[in-house]
Amino acid sequence: MLLCAAAAQPRALAWGDEPPDGGTQQLPAEWDQVVRDAPMTAEEFGAMTLPDWLGRLGDQLKRGWERPVRLLAKLCGLLLLAAVGQSLCADRSSPELLGLVDTVSALAVFLLCSAPLLTLTEALGGAVQASRAYIVTFVPVFASVLTACGQTGGAVLYSGFFFSAAILAADLLCRVGLPFLRMLLAMTAAGAASGTQTLPRLTAAVCKWTKWLLTLCATVFGALIGLQSVFAQSADSVALKTGKFLLGSGIPVVGHAISDAMGSVLAGMKLVKGSVGFALIAVIVSAFLPVLLQCCAYQLVFAAGELAATAFGAQRSGRLLAGLADCVGIFVSMLLFFVLVVVFATLLLVLLGTA
Amino acid sequence: MEIFKILGLCLCALVLLDVLRQYGPTFAVLAALACCAALLALAARALEPVFAFAQRLSQLSGSEHFGAVCKAVAIALLAQSVQDLCQQAGQTALAGRVELAGKAAVLLAALPLFTALADTLLALLG
Numbered sequence: 043m044l045l046c047a048a049a050a051q052p053r054a055l056a057w058g059d060e061p062p063d064g065g066t067q068q069l070p071a072e073w074d075q076v077v078r079d080a081p082m083t084a085e086e087f088g089a090m091t092l093p094d095w096l097g098r099l100g101d102q103l104k105r106g107w108e109r110p111v112r113l114l115a116k117l118c119g120l121l122l123l124a125a126v127g128q129s130l131c132a133d134r135s136s137p138e139l140l141g142l143v144d145t146v147s148a149l150a151v152f153l154l155c156s157a158p159l160l161t162l163t164e165a166l167g168g169a170v171q172a173s174r175a176y177i178v179t180f181v182p183v184f185a186s187v188l189t190a191c192g193q194t195g196g197a198v199l200y201s202g203f204f205f206s207a208a209i210l211a212a213d214l215l216c217r218v219g220l221p222f223l224r225m226l227l228a229m230t231a232a233g234a235a236s237g238t239q240t241l242p243r244l245t246a247a248v249c250k251w252t253k254w255l256l257t258l259c260a261t262v263f264g265a266l267i268g269l270q271s272v273f274a275q276s277a278d279s280v281a282l283k284t285g286k287f288l289l290g291s292g293i294p295v296v297g298h299a300i301s302d303a304m305g306s307v308l309a310g311m312k313l314v315k316g317s318v319g320f321a322l323i324a325v326i327v328s329a330f331l332p333v334l335l336q337c338c339a340y341q342l343v344f345a346a347g348e349l350a351a352t353a354f355g356a357q358r359s360g361r362l363l364a365g366l367a368d369c370v371g372i373f374v375s376m377l378l379f380f381v382l383v384v385v386f387a388t389l390l391l392v393l394l395g396t397a
Numbered sequence: 398m399e400i401f402k403i404l405g406l407c408l409c410a411l412v413l414l415d416v417l418r419q420y421g422p423t424f425a426v427l428a429a430l431a432c433c434a435a436l437l438a439l440a441a442r443a444l445e446p447v448f449a450f451a452q453r454l455s456q457l458s459g460s461e462h463f464g465a466v467c468k469a470v471a472i473a474l475l476a477q478s479v480q481d482l483c484q485q486a487g488q489t490a491l492a493g494r495v496e497l498a499g500k501a502a503v504l505l506a507a508l509p510l511f512t513a514l515a516d517t518l519l520a521l522l523g
Contacts, residue, residue: 120454122454127466139503143466146507150466152514153517156521160520235511
């Protein structure tokens with residue numbers, strides 16, 4: 043560990059002395075590549091002001107909310123048309139015929155909503171796959187940075203437990219979560235077409251339990267990686283202090299100077315660690331934020347559509363839209379689960395050992 | 398003021414049909430059919446702005462499934478009118494068949510929706 047820190051000394055010192063533009067050229071190629079690939083560097087992030095954030099948020103909202111708002115307008119038009127039509131038919135002579143018209147309007151509502159939902163599913167799957175591929179290349183790089191910072195325990199934890207958990211979470215989301223979501227959407231459609239009460243209730247219960255399960259998994263993962271990080275950090279701190287003490291007391295005359303220089307080197311390396319760790323957070327957030335905003339927008343649209351359908355007396359369409367809103371809620375939960383797993387673990391290892 | 402015309406026609410038809418039923422029940426049914434057709438035509442004229450509004454809604458949504466919903470509503474409306482006539486004439490069996498035919502016609506009109514639903518379910522589960 044000490045050898046690693048010593049080996050990184052000239053590079054880190056050079057990085058610290060150079061201006062920010064040319065400074066990253068002194069980093070190892072892999073580290074430099076990771077920092078360059080990020081959509082935003084830690085320095086840019088730190089320099090951003092509130093108007094900059096608001097401007098970026100406005101751009102994202104413009105891009106992400108245009109289609110949901112159009113869908114809401116279409117939904118309102120369709121529901122209003124169905125309400126006008128149903129009000130012309132009397133339900134005293136043939137309630138079954140009127141129920142059939144309600145089914146037809148619910149089917150039209152589902153078909154209107156299914157295309158954006160399929161696109162959203164594909165976008166979520168694509169974001170998870172892209173993040174998985176990035177994590178596979180990022181983890182060894184960040185583990186080497188952690189090792190150079192003297193956090194060997196943290197590096198082992200990151201390249202072992204975190205890497206396995208992140209890959210497992212990504213694979214589970216892609217291979218189990220998304221097919222499960224598609225099945226839930228199909229069940230919601232079948233419930234709307236059949237008019238039975240059982241399927242929507244079952245779908246709502248499954249959605250509730252899935253959210254509960256995801257919350258539990260995120261909490262357990264957070265607790266485990268938090269505890270393990272703290273323990274690993276304690277061991278790393280002891281090793282570092284012992285090393286410094288041995289250097290300071292074991293080598294005559296220049297021992298203290300070397301020990302102090304090593305402290306400076308480690309401080310510089312921690313800056314690099316922050317930059318590299320921030321790169322992953324920036325990549326993950328930039329991959330998932332547009333999908334998250336769209337999910338939130340669609341959830342709001344479906345909730346508003348449910349209100350409109352209930353107000354217009356289209357009961358089946360209302361139940362269908364409530365089911366779709368629940369399904370999009372699971373989209374949001376899955377997305378937040380994955381983002382929290384990756385960002386929390388990385389942030390924890392960036393923050394630990396900075397004291 | 399179409400509503401006054403419709404109400405007046407309804408009242409005249411009511412008296413006429415009541416008188417006709419005493420002398421010739423067969424003619425009464427035919428007269429009721431003619432009155433219903435006239436009233437539907439008048440109602441359609443009165444509902445022209447509503448149809449224009451529905452067309453505007455259809456254009457706003459830009460969805461190809463609007464046509465199926467409109468067809469289903471129109472079929473249900475016509476089937477219910479004929480069903481009411483049959484029930485008034487005491488032909489409950491015929492009224493039941495009219496309802497069945499109406500349901501079949503609504504299902505037929507919604508067939509593109511069911512096909513699209515099947516395709517979507519296959520895309521979701523496939």
